[in-house]
Amino acid sequence: MDENAAARFRSKIVAGPEAHDCWIWTGAIGDDGYGRFWTPTATGGQRMIRAHRYALALLTGGLDELDEFHVCHTCDNPLCVRAEDAPTSHLYAGTAFDNMADRARRGHHNKQAAAAFFRHETKQQRAHRARVLRDHVRAHGYDPEAVGSLLRGVTSGQQALF
Numbered sequence: 534m535d536e537n538a539a540a541r542f543r544s545k546i547v548a549g550p551e552a553h554d555c556w557i558w559t560g561a562i563g564d565d566g567y568g569r570f571w572t573p574t575a576t577g578g579q580r581m582i583r584a585h586r587y588a589l590a591l592l593t594g595g596l597d598e599l600d601e602f603h604v605c606h607t608c609d610n611p612l613c614v615r616a617e618d619a620p621t622s623h624l625y626a627g628t629a630f631d632n633m634a635d636r637a638r639r640g641h642h643n644k645q646a647a648a649a650f651f652r653h654e655t656k657q658q659r660a661h662r663a664r665v666l667r668d669h670v671r672a673h674g675y676d677p678e679a680v681g682s683l684l685r686g687v688t689s690g691q692q693a694l695f
């Protein structure tokens with residue numbers, strides 16, 4: 534992995550203060566609501582990769598190894614890049630089947646705020662909300678109350694954002 538790219542990647546992460554909080558990606562966001570990151574290729578070009586995939590690749594040692602896997606979120610927050618070699622990780626590599634089984638298993642019992650936020654949304658809604666969340670974290674840092682509210686799709690004031 535390219536060390537400069539890795540350092541650039543890490544500089545765009547804002548980790549929550551609590552032990553189990555998400556680590557929010559504050560870089561570019563694509564139209565699917567997921568983070569975007571560009572890494573240099575061996576031939577001098579650039580490769581675009583989803584930020585959560587890159588986060589896990591940093592752990593596993595390479596992007597190629599990940600190519601056949603889906604990278605799944607335990608938190609359903611598309612901006613979360615919390616990849617750790619520990620049970621506290623919010624990201625893991627699985628097959629497409631794992632991904633579906635995991636969603637089915639968690640279903641409506643998931644108490645994570647992000648679940649209600651991002652599930653059952655169109656791509657456009659998800660992208661919009663992801664950008665609002667990112668912009669808030671960029672401007673104010675990880676304010677747990679605000680992040681929680683944004684993850685539920687409502688601002689901390691009276692006015693619903695969406």
Ligand SMILES: [Zn+2]
Pocket residue numbers: 554555556608609610613614615623
């Ligand atoms: Zn998370």
